[in-house]
Amino acid sequence: MTDHDLEGLLDAMMARIVSVRAPVGERIEQALRAARRHHYVPPVALIPAGDRPYLVDRDADPKEWLTAVYTEGAIVTQLDDGATDLRALEGAYSSSSSAPATVADLLELLDPRPGDRVLEIGTGMGWTCALLCHLAGEENVTSVEVDPALAAAAADNLAGAGLHPHLVVGDGAAGAAGRAPFDRVHATCAVRTVPYAWIEQCRPGAVIVTPLHTGIGDGHALRLVVLPDGTAHGRFREYADYMTLRSQRPVYHPDPDGAEPRESTTRVDPRMIAHAPPGARLAVAALTGLRLDIREEPGRFLAWVSGGPGEKALAVWEDGQDEYTLFELGDRPVWDEAVAAYFQWVRLGEPRRDRFGMTVSPQGQQYWIDSPARVLG
Known part of the structure; x- marks a missing residue:
């Protein structure tokens, strides 16, 4: 693959991003071009095409693999927490390279600047971590991954691209207290409950961006700002349907034995x-x-x-x-x-998503509409 070929693929990826959302800012586009996505996709990956997912194999068909990497879609990189080979095509999706447009959406909400201390929750294969390195400086980025195999792969991918952020293996819900305070927290997995540890580890004015799954329908992007009193307030912004933080995956309760509905x-x-x-x-x-x-x-x-x-x-x-x-x-x-x-x-007048918000405090989280003073529930 020549530099000319790669530039063409990057141009096509940016064009596809713009086809589904507004043009990205200059800094985000520069990062998307600098952190080449193909460095962070495994040789065999799964394309989730509705009810007919299919594999792309770099060794068997490098052109198809590379074309898939630079499309606008998500790419599944793990099934069943690694227990099922991707070639099986069936299983629970447990890690992926997120769709570039969604990645751009969340990065623009986060707005990391050079010198910001950034905490990423969910390293995955390392692509978003690489983008954060380009935006804030690799020495300022800490990324936490719960899966040791994924963490090792991400470390190799990042090092291969010449990047050396601080990588942690552990439950992202706990954050990384030893690297605090943070100016930005970026989750690449969804939560049902925003961990208060993230707020505790931020300085006042810090921004937290996370997908949030309510358990009803698709997920939502939530942007919070940390206040000096130790609370965080923010609004729901747009669609963001991500895999759930492993420690917050829903528990399905079996029906009671002999229960008659x-x-x-x-x-x-x-x-x-x-x-x-x-x-x-x-x-x-x-x-x-x-x-x-x-x-x-x-x-x-x-x-x-x-x-x-x-x-x-x-x-x-x-x-x-x-x-x-x-x-x-x-x-x-x-x-x-x-x-x-x-x-x-x-x-209430059928309010749209962006009128809803959330407050997170040591006592838990509250939904509100229009302002934190109008708590729902």
């Missing part, structure tokens, strides 16, 4: 709740703390709403029905709670 009906279409706009999903999550899972079948749609152990409801939409079957377990009316929260969002 109560059967009834609901007039509320479960698709309305499941496919609600991002603002509605944030409202339902903030007001209830529930989780929503769905499955679509020909002529049939299933939505599971769940809370704690034994708290579950299944709403079943079927084509041609005026009312929909509802199965419930436990004493908590989780389906009614989700429906009530949806209609509360309607009564």
Whole structure:
């Protein structure tokens, strides 16, 4: 591959980024061109093309591999925490090289400057870490990775590109206290709860950018600013659907042995709740703390709403029905709670995602709308 070929691929990648979002700032574009993505993609990688994922193999077809690297999509680099070979094509995605446009989105929210002390949560194969090195200076970047195999691969990739940030193997929820205080914290994995350790390890005015999964629908990008009183406030900005921090992965509670669900009906279409706009999903999550899972079948749609152990409801939409079957377990009316929260969002005027925010303090996290004074829940 010649420098001319690589420049053409980089130009094409930047053009694809601009096709799905506004043009990136000059500093971010320079970093994307300097931290060559192909240094951080393994020789065999998985392209998650809907229900037909496929492999790209650098040795078997270097041109296809390189073209895939410089497209606009995510590239899966690990299945089942490394327990399943990528060639199996099936398994839970546990690490990836994120889509360049999404990477650019989060970096622009973070806005790292030369000399900023940056903490990255989730080194992965090292690409975002390399971008942060170019933006803030490698001596200022600390990156934490929970998976020893991924951490070792990232260290090799970064060293091969001439970069030597401070790398830590451990749970990113704990941060890296020995390297604090930080001016920026950037998570490349999603959280359900923002770890307070991240706020504790920041100086006042520091910026934290993380994807956040509420458990209902896709994830959201959250930008927080740390205040002198030890709290952090910020708004939800845009779509950001990332794999969950391993220590915060959801726990699925089995149904109690011998439990018989109560059967009834609901007039509320479960698709309305499941496919609600991002603002509605944030409202339902903030007001209830529930989780929503769905499955679509020909002529049939299933939505599971769940809370704690034994708290579950299944709403079943079927084509041609005026009312929909509802199965419930436990004493908590989780389906009614989700429906009530949806209609509360309607009564609020159907606010969009960017009107919602979060405050994080030693006591936990609170959702709000418009300002921290208007707490939801």
